């Protein structure tokens with residue numbers, strides 16, 4: 001093997017050791033060697049290197065089943081490295097700094113008063129972070145729009161008024177850090193990995209807010225598709241003669257049940273007062289028959305789209321992150337329609353989860369930076 005090949009392999013093994021230690025919290029050289037099928041000598045060299053750098057620490061002795069004398073317990077020193085996730089919106093920038101084990105160290109927001117200053121503010125924010133956290137592995141930026149994560153190029157982000165912006169290149173020119181750019185819904189989905197106790201093979205995540213987006217996670221990584229739009233459930237048509245969507249099609253899920261459509265529907269029926277309210281508060285506050293019927297309709301449309309996801313992708317879990325989740329009528333009707341429209345076997349085998357807390361794209365971006373670092377994609 002060439003010298004370059006050897007060093008790539010060493011780096012790959014180093015990252016695998018870090019990934020293993022992050023997931024397993026406490027381990028030993030022998031356990032790591034067995035789990036990763038790497039020689040104990042190689043693991044020991046890697047661990048010694050990390051201990052010297054302050055990334056891994058020895059934590060006393062650890063009993064190993066049937067293995068004679070106890071081995072030395074090892075764990076990551078979480079704060080030895082930081083990861084940064086940023087969620088960019090037109091009116092504010094949200095920043096989350098985590099340690100290597102995804103614990104939040106900083107959560108802050110910057111209000112944007114002038115839309116044309118957004119990019120400038122974003123660069124300032126990255127500069128400030130690099131100054132405050134010298135051990136940053138990378139900065140991940142979640143953008144609500146069409147993004148090529150390989151190049152960090154933003155094709156279109158309607159809400160930010162951005163078209164064809166080489167975002168990664170622009171920031172990287174001014175900021176001395178490894179910058180990545182992601183679609184905000186796709187990275188938000190990665191929180192499902194963190195939330196889950198088990199190792200899930202495949203997850204489909206659906207987020208309903210001003211837009212409706214989705215992401216398919218398979219073996220812990222986001223399936224992007226050939227032009228980075230895999231999972232765009234919002235533009236599945238669920239009503240043949242439905243209203244026209246901004247994409248040009250009729251009856252798209254997004255056009256029918258996003259937050260704007262819901263507010264419009266209740267406004268047109270004399271609920272104008274609620275238009276200013278947060279939908280979650282509204283659901284807690286008002287259980288009128290009309291609102292319940294609207295929520296039921298939202299569930300029907302969503303159920304139709306989800307049944308197509310089940311047939312096409314057959315994920316193990318479907319996670320629904322929506323402002324309507326507080327209403328049982330919405331959840332019950334979604335599941336009922338999924339059952340009606342899906343083949344029995346995959347329906348029975350698919351777990352459908354309605355999450356209580358909105359997944360944070362900023363946190364997801366920070367998680368993505370660490371996962372990409374470990375898989376060598378950063």
Ligand SMILES: [Zn+2]
Nearest residue numbers: 235245247252
């Ligand atoms: Zn559409």
